[in-house]
Amino acid sequence: MAGHSKWANIQHRKNAQDKKRGKIFTKIIREITVAARMGGGDPNDNPRLRLAWDKALAANMPKDNIERAVKRGTGDGQGDNYEEIRYEGYGPNGVAIMVDCMTDNKNRTVSEVRYTFNRNGGNLGADGSVAYLFDRKGVLTYGPDNDDEDVLAPALDAGAEDLVEYEDGSFDVLTAPDDYTQVKAAVEAAGFAPDAADVTMRPATTVELQGEDAQNCLKLLDALEDLDDVQNVYSNVELDAETLADAPA
Incomplete structure (x- = not known):
């Protein structure tokens, strides 16, 4: 991994997420609820809940919100039952992308993810196409x-x-x-x-992009992250610091 712009990539992602705090809160609450439902409400005994709890604190989520989400997960089971799905695909210039979703409507989610890939110069792949x-x-x-x-x-x-x-x-x-x-x-x-x-x-390896190619890839990644059912987006793109400095956060 060349990694010359590692810190610029991290900072850009953080700044972009800070501007979407309301949506980030919603996704973290969903993760907390599912984690508590699957593994119990004690973060000391539930690693997945511990990780989601820490993400909530790092995002400055009020503790009351976190505790309500835990109670929702460990309560009477009412509310939405989310299915976890991973989609794999390719962005511009062959960038590998994985999209983790939580959804109560698989048909809606796959349609939105496929449309977002296609609209932004990528394509949805088969299971296992990039996970390796x-x-x-x-x-x-x-x-x-x-x-x-x-x-x-x-x-x-x-x-x-x-x-x-x-x-x-x-x-x-x-x-x-x-x-x-x-x-x-x-x-x-x-x-x-x-x-x-x-x-x-x-x-394991990255694809370095610059200029218009980098901007097109960023547009796709941001559009995927903006989808309500998407929890996390992973890619192997490495973007140069100059491009990130010019990119809208």
Whole structure:
């Protein structure tokens, strides 16, 4: 992975999400509710709920909202029953894209996802068409102003797998999904809170785009993320910092 614009990619994504806070809240609440329904309402015993809870706190969601979503999931079972579906496809220039959805109407969702791909220069693929290009990993991201050697020691002691450095000075600490929570807690306890952290689908290789190609890909990714039934969008695109600076957040 070239990764010269890693930090610019992270910052652009964060700024874009901040502008969609209402929609982000709705998606996190849905994830909390489903996680609590499937694994119980105690985040200490339910890793999926722990992750969703932490995302809610990172997004500055009021605690009352979080607790109501948990109660909805562990309550009498009333309300929408969401089905989890993953769609795979390609964006401009062969960029690999995976789209995770929660839906109460599969026909509506697949229609919206397919239309969004087609309208923005991509195409929906078959199951398994791009999934092999991604690995599920815990990823703790640090900006260029952090010292990787300081972070590495407590991370490794807590079970981290690797540290990946990028040309812009930022770096990622990688963990197995099951070790993510303990590694994150360990580095935070040591005074090295990450600038961004998640359990995500990390691409093994990336496709670098610039200029109009990059803008077209961003347009597709943003349109997919804007769909109500979409929870997460993963891609293997790597965008240069100059393009991101000119892109609308």
